[in-house]
Amino acid sequence: MRGGQASVTPRSGARSFVALDQPTIVPNATGSRPVDKIAAALISWIGGGVQPANRSKRGMFDDDAPVWAFKAALGAIEDPEGARTARTGMFIAEVFPALALPSLAVQFCGRLLGPKYNPGRRKTFRLDDWHTVLTCTAAAGLSLQIARLAEWCEDHRVAAAPNKADQDLLDGVLCALVGFIWLFEPRSRSLMIGDLETGYMITPAEGAARTRLQSAAQIRDVPCR
Structure with a gap:
């Protein structure tokens, strides 16, 4: 689905925040999560795609998938809002670099204007x-x-000629950047889409990107603030 890179943003050695490019909460057996549908409202508009996350995807989200073992070993708290004010603790949150880019670079925020920067897809890479x-x-x-x-x-x-490993590194940096903005910038610069029961993402969201995400969430009655 996505790269699965994890990045940690520490502050004074007392608090750490893992921004994971991978769904961290997937309760649904089939179909897609509400948050996936909201993310798709923006990603599809700029020319990309969002693969649905569900438990039927063996090796990715079934009970034995590596992401659950990673979370268990990390022992992190899944509380994005609490992470902003906490002084100590290890926190984790789901992020999606492609969802952040239309807010980080206005030239990517338009119909079919999303960046094609994955060298692993040679036919579309630019x-x-x-x-x-x-x-x-x-x-x-x-x-x-x-x-x-x-x-x-x-x-x-x-x-x-960058390769897929280079892109994985760049996406890891973008994950860390999303986590930094969430923790240290005004809350109004970001959105938390979805919830801790059905799945969620945190992302920078400004301008037309923010409007599109909030409108899609309102139509589908998905938390988005």
């Missing part, structure tokens, strides 16, 4: 989009005063 994602990530790092993030992006710009 090197210009790869560079633009690096540029917007670097700009966010500078704006948020995240040490060395812009330099990391510049270091990864030199590859003439």
Whole structure:
């Protein structure tokens, strides 16, 4: 479904936050979660896709899937709102880099304007989009005063032919960026879509991207704030 990268954003060694590019709550046996449908309202509009998460997907979300063993070993608390004010503890939350990009880079927020930056899909991959994602990530790092993030992006710009492993690294950085924005920026910059019972995602959401997500959530009566 997605890359499954995990990134940890620590603060003073007392609190850690794992932003996981993977569903962390999947109670439904079939179909898709409410949050998947809301995410799809934006992702489909910009030209991407959201694969449904359900327990019938063996190896991904069945009882023996690796994600559940990872969560159990981590022992993290699933409480995104509580993580914002906590001083100690290990927290985890589901994020989706593709959902954040239309808010991080306005040029991606439009019909069929989403970035095609996955080198594993050679037929659709666009090197210009790869560079633009690096540029917007670097700009966010500078704006948020995240040490060395812009330099990391510049270091990864030199590859003439990035590969899937490079994209996995970039998505991991985007996961960390989403987690940082959630923890340290004003709450109004982000949305939590869904809930802790049926599944959720946290994401930066501004401008037209925020409007589209909130409208879809209102139509389907899915929590989104």
